Amino acid sequence: MRAAVVALVGILAIGVTGAPGPARAAEPASVAAQRHLAQTIGGNPNDFVLVYERTSNIEHSTSTLWAAKFLDQRTGEIHTVFHDAAAGAVAGIQLQSERTHGALAGLPPLEAKADVELITEVAAGAVARADATVPVGVWLDVDVTAAEQAVMARHPELVWDGDRPIVHDLDAARAIRAELANAGGDARASAFEQLRVDVEALGGTIGYESTSAPLAYVDLPRTTVDELAALPSIETLGLERTWKTSMGSAGPAVQANWTGGWEDQGNGVRVAVVEYHNVRNTGNLAGRVVASHSASGALAYTSGGLDHPTWVAGAISGGTGVAPGSLIVSASTGGGGAGVTRDRQIIAAADWAANPAGGDADVINASIGQDTATGSEEARRYFDSIVDRGGRLAVAAAGNFTTFGHWDIVSPGTAYNVLTVGGIDDRGTAGRTDDQIWYYPGSNGSNYRDRTDASWNPHGDYNKPNVSAPAASVITANGLGASGTSVASPIVAGIAAQLIARAPSLALRPEATRAIIMAGAINRSPMPGGSRNEDHEGTGTASALWSNRLLTAGDAGSGGHRIGSVTAGQTIVQDISVVAGQMVKVVVAWNSRSDGTTDRLMADLDLRVIHADGSVTSSLSFDNNYEFVDFAAPRTGNTRIEIRQARFEGTSERYGLAWAKWNVGTPGRIAGSDRYATASAVSRSHFGSGVPVAYVATGRDFPDALAVGPAAGLQGGPVLLTNTTELPQATRDELSRLRPQRIVVVGGPTVVSNGVMQALQAYTSQQVTRIAGADRYATAAAVSRASFAAGVYGVFVATGQAFPDALAAGPAAMAARGPVLLTQGGSLPQATRDELARLRPGRIWIVGGPSAVSDGVAQQLQAYAPEVRRLAGANRYETAAAVSAAIFGTPASVYLATGANFPDALAAVPVAGRSLSPLLLVQATGVPQSTANELVRMWPPRTWIIGSSGVVGDQVINYIYALLGRP
Incomplete structure (x- = not known):
């Protein structure tokens, strides 16, 4: 930054102008500022309310300015004021500019342009x-x-x-x-x-x-x-400085399913891994490394110790990565290591990664950092530039550096435009309640300080890291495992790859990608002492699931985002709908400029949220390129987001705005007077009229209905229930509302009579069809054959002798976009064999232990897929929890139904699967420990109880609220 800060090229679009005015002796700064505003803007001093203040350093000077922002209660505008107590002056941004000019006046060029380390080296x-x-x-x-x-x-x-x-x-x-x-x-x-x-x-x-x-x-x-x-x-x-990796020592590790499914794989997005050595194109990463380069010429690979580049890349791509479909671009310095590798080698590697004729990366990950406390401004500025001018996202590890005495974040993590990632420790448990900020061993909880009080830090009061991600004992490619923000950073780079694959414009808008990932970080973790501090965590723990949910352009149920450019004097307004008590997080991000004589923020944007009850939540910091707020909505209705300008230079500024909306674990109940009415209520709460299809199955017994849920949900329709010979009124009423394009009956005439089929014809314009087989196994195979093409990702196989395992598998099968097939306990039915031979799935999950599906059947299944895995527990509740834990990450909702009977769970399968949510089982008056543990692991914003209080008692709702709710 240094001398370049004097090149202020514009005046405030919204702010305070005019020559500095005198301050009265011993007059408080806030009073002087209010008086100045009244004189320059007009009105009474009491019209202006102090909303933010801090001390601002003047570069190349020991002097400071008092800086503050005031709200004009008449207009809602924010005005910036600076106060120089020593000189008794108060004015707008020009006062800071004048003081900086004054500090630089007369300085030799070296002192005006160079950093302290270079000046010291020259003096030596x-x-x-x-x-x-x-x-x-x-x-x-x-x-x-x-x-x-x-x-x-x-x-x-x-x-x-x-x-x-x-x-x-x-x-x-x-x-x-x-x-x-x-x-x-x-x-x-x-x-x-x-x-x-x-x-x-x-x-x-x-x-x-x-x-x-x-x-x-x-x-x-x-x-x-x-x-x-x-x-x-x-x-x-x-x-010029030297660099080191951002990792701790290798040790025991656990692997996590970061994405919560197989969707949004980041297909084709190129992610660069900038390291000392190259990534190995083997094992889990075989075929994923599509380009490699070494600044020294010959490719260089790690020999001995942890293969850090491959460990990092494995968190991004391949079978272990967040974005398994992404492509790795390996950019190395050609060897060396900590204390040896210099700035120019890192920049050369990053240049190749960014060059369209080289790596042509869409995202650049740097799990390395400078190993000096202050860092090089030129290297930091370089990373700012490749984001702002180069149009690609840079993600960097916050660092675990313990040699500086302050545990500081260093370059490139200090760069404005870089998405800097801190660490989370899951404490070796599945639940979130004990998660906390991860620290390098021995740091005593002082890691990730922004050093906002340091004279060399030009960023003032802005916070790093931006977000956090798992950093403690993580296994990635080829069984490599260790701890450090080195692995937290590529986890977030993988999330960015997911987003860019789905929204290619983000490949040119890194500020928008930052905003989406930061707003999607809805989960917060404390420091070891229990306090929470954005300087250590950022906006929260990054979530692939929630970031993807915010890709909706405009406002949706879970949130949304907006990409644009703001011009001088413009206020950006976005209205969103909220529900009282709902949690909301809003982030706006823009870039620092690094071109020409500009190395600073060209705009100071403020974020204001005006609630339905008229109250306001604001984020008004100085010297930052993002603002964020999170709050509980005080009232149901429209909430207005405003982005206002405290300072604006130039002609336009690109920005990204994103917001997330979630509930806080409060359970909801969906129920009717009987099983038929409950199924209709489930349908009514999740499906609009004009659905493509509605499936109708018997509500009297489970065998024929077990496999229908995934087919219905993936085709966009519900499962409704009927008696064998009579269509219940609740089902008739729901079909009248739905008016499905077609109706499919599951099961033969002895289960759902021809008379019921004839009655169903009144509710659709197409011919009602029936899917049935000679027995339950053949019926499940027939449903699969009618609904799924060959080559499905996966198939779930469960016993046909009982209902719980097959129903718990339903939403998981939808996540894998495959069917549920049934088997006998000791042998694989021919109908199931034939369907598996047709499907040729990539993998098969067996749901249930050997007493439900024998090891002999498991061995027979090996002939139909390259991978067969069993998901099981000691009972139906544990098995359902095991399915959830294996398939689902952090879903937006969870569905719970009684494990004692089948109808309610059957109706819940398609709605749970459509929202990528699991189905867990509970008892009539209690929650089994396995179910409770899985709920805590997921900590869903919303839980749905399916069935009346006579089936699932109110005490279950009360228990879940206590388990998941928070103030």
């Missing part, structure tokens, strides 16, 4: 060899705006949002990104050539020129560094 020439070479990072004054505007002019066919287009596939995003990169490279070429001439004239050499930013590394004699600083083309310069 007085007691060491003066001709010793100093490695220096140099940032040049190059503005690429005109070059990018020329690219925009060449593509009038695209819809441009500010300076980035809206695209609908990754190829289009990459093509535009390549054009912008090439244009920027052309703009930098002449500046690099002049730098080479200047450096050689000073007796130095060019060590490396970046292909992504106006950054070069040069080697100069100490005596000529000050001459280099005096050149007008040099904006900043700093001493």
Whole structure:
């Protein structure tokens, strides 16, 4: 940042202007500010309410300014005021600019442009060899705006949002990104050539020129560094640093299912792993590493100890990663390691990863960081630039560095635009209630400090990390396991890959991806002492499931997001609907600029949320490129989100806005007067009229109905129940409301009579059809054959002799987009064999222990899939919990039904599966321990009890509320 901060190119769009006014002797700063606002804006001093204050350092000076934001109660606008107590002056942003100009006035160029470490190194020439070479990072004054505007002019066919287009596939995003990169490279070429001439004239050499930013590394004699600083083309310069990995020691590890299913795999998204060594294209990552490069020439792999690059990559892609369909781009420095690898080697690796002719990565992960407390501004600025100008998301580990005395986050994690990831320790248990912030052993809970009080920190009061992710004992590819934010970072990079695969425009809008992931981090964990602090955790623990839920453009039930560009004087307004007591998290993010003479935030945006009852929740920090709030909605109705400008320079600013909405574990009950009415109530609560299909099964016995749930849910319809010879009134009423396009009866005429089929015809325009087999096994196979094509991801096989296991498997089968088939306990029926031979599934899950499905049947199943796995517990409750734990991560809801009878659970299968939610079983008056443990592990925002209080008592609801509810 340093001297570049003086280049303020605009005046506040909303703020305080005018010359600094005098402050009266001993007058409190807030009173002086109110009086100043009344004089410059108009009105009474009491019209302005102090809403935020802090002390602001003046660079290159020991002086400070009091900085504050005031709310104008008449207009709702926010105004910024600075107060210089020493000089007795109060004014707007220009006071800070004037004080910074004053501090820099008269300083030699080296002191004005260089960091403390370089100045110290140059001064060391007085007691060491003066001709010793100093490695220096140099940032040049190059503005690429005109070059990018020329690219925009060449593509009038695209819809441009500010300076980035809206695209609908990754190829289009990459093509535009390549054009912008090439244009920027052309703009930098002449500046690099002049730098080479200047450096050689000073007796130095060019060590490396970046292909992504106006950054070069040069080697100069100490005596000529000050001459280099005096050149007008040099904006900043700093001493080159070394780097280290962000990990602890290897040890026992556990593996987690981060995604909660097989959806959103990040297919085709290219994620770069920037490391000392290359990622091995073997084992779990075989075929996933599509490009590799070493800055030293030959590829280099880890020999001995933990294979850190492969461990990191395994958290992103392959069978162990968050985004198994993503592609790994391996960028290495060519060897070396901690304390040896230098800035230029890391930048060269990252350059190749970002280069459209090299790795062409959509996301760049850096699980490494500089191993000095202050970090290099040039390297930090580089990562800011490849995000803002390069248009790709950079994700970095917060670090576990214990050598600085303050446990600081360092570059590149300190960069504004980087998504910095801290660590969570799950304490070796499935539940969230004991999760806490992860710390490197021996840090005593002081890790992840932002050092907001440090003189070298230009970011003032903004918080890092942005989010957190699991960091304690994590196994990824090829059985590699260890602890550290090194693995937390790629978990979040994998989430970003999921999002970009589904919304390709995000490949050009990293600020929006940051906002979505930060808003989706709905779960918060305490520090070991129990307190909560955003400086240590960020907005919360990242969630793949919730981030994906926010991809809806506009407002939806779980939240949504908005991408745009804001111009000077514009207030962004977004209305969302909320329910009283619902939790809401809102995040707005934008970028810091690093081009030309700009190395700072061009905008200070404030976030205000106006609730339905008129109350306001705000986030109004200084020197930050995101704001976030979370709150419990005080009233049902519309809530208004406003993004206002406290300071705005330039013409426009890209932003991402995202919000999540969730409930707090409060159970709801869906019930009717009998099993038929309950099934109708379940349908009514989840399906609108005009559904594609409705399945009708007998409510008298379970065998024919066991397999119908996944087929109904995946086709978009409910399961309704009937008597054998008479269609119940509750079912008639629901069919009248639904008006399904077609109706399918499951089971033969002895189960659902032809008379009932004839009665059903009145509720659909198409012919009512029947699916049936010679027995329960053949019926399940017939349902599968009518609903699923060959090559399904997976099939669930359960006993046909009892109902609980098959029903618990239903939502899981929907998650795998496959059927439930039935078997006898000791032999595999021919109908099931034939259907498995047709389906050719990728895997088979057996639901239930050997007493339900024998080991002999398990062995027979090996002939039909390359992978067969058993999910079982000691009883029906434990088995249902085992299915949930294996298949579902952190769902938005959980469905619970009695384990003593089948009808309610049968009706719940399609609605649970449609929301990627599990079905757990409870007793009439209690919750089995296995069910309680699984509920705590998932900590769902919403739980649904299916059935009346006569089936599942109110004491179950009370217990679950106490178990999951929170203030």
